[in-house]
Amino acid sequence: MLTPITGRVTIVTGASRGIGRGIARAFAAQGARVLIVARDGTAAEAVAQELTAKGGTASAFACDVADADGVQAMAAAAEERYGGIDILCANAGIFPAARLGEMTTAQWDEVLGTNLKGTFLSVSACLPAMRRRGRGRVIITSSITGPITGYPGWTHYAASKAGQLGFMRTAAIELAPSNITVNAILPGNILTEGLEAMGDDYRRQMAASIPLRRLGSIADVANTALFLGSDEASYITGQGIVVDGGQVLPESLAALEGI
Ligand code: NAP
DSSP, X not given: OOOOOTTOEEEEETOSSHHHXXXXXXXXXXXXXXXXXXXXXXXXXXXXXXXXXTXXXXXXXXXXXXXHHHHHHHHHHHHHHHSSOOEEEEOOOOOOOOOTTTOOHXXXXXXXXXXXXXXXXXXXXXXXXXXXXXXXXXXXXXXXXXXXXXXXXXXXXXXXXXXXXXXXXXXXXXHGGGTEEEEEEEEOSBOOHHHHTTOHHHHHHHHHTSTTSSOBOHHHXXXXXXXHHSGGGTTOOSOEEEESTTTTOOSSHHHHHTO
């Protein structure tokens, strides 16, 4: 049983759907006060209303995490509405596919701008408020793709997700004196709306390549974020937790066929 995070002010970027919405739901259910961030303010508002209707405390804020002024306004909104910032879940991310030779500079910049620069900007914007609090938690949603594995079409995405871990390690050292921890979650294949839309065959094939023989649930990732945001995780910083059902473990197909 983790110490309750009741009242902790939590910003979740990319919380209008998918993993971010799951993290926001989990934190709100535990009593955190949650700022739901996405570019589409209407979608963010719908999530905030859902959480409020369930008795939680949540509100929406529309911004692009690649925009420095936007994320500054995001941090200011959390402080104005809730009096500070305790936890930042830097989760917003995009993953459009483009192969080398066809990928444009604009496509590269868009993915790195959202996933990597967006992480830097979000953390930077929340720092003053966390320092005023005398503590803080940063939880970055990275991926197994990039830090550990590769997938065709995703050189830009993989570079951004590996880059988040490089950022995390140095940020963890720099921010430790301010009692701010910085950790990352590396999800494998998580059953989000996007993955569901890829059809049964795709899902079956992916599940067959995972030792635990199932895709991850959004709750699997959200529960890891809850742990990293808890008092019990206060001595963990600069670490990535892989949440993938063992997907990265088999060294060959034979390793899986033998079980
Ligand atoms: P998703 O369902 O596509 O949701 C992405 C969220 O991010 C949405 O709320 C989206 O809202 C928001 N967003 C995108 N660009 C943004 C921007 N520039 N500024 C602010 N918000 C932005 O994606 P997901 O599958 O949940 O993925 C969430 C995170 O998990 C990503 O970082 C992704 O790389 C990582 N991840 C996912 C998986 C997986 O299996 N799904 C696996 C490994 C890692 P708007 O479009 O309205 O802005």
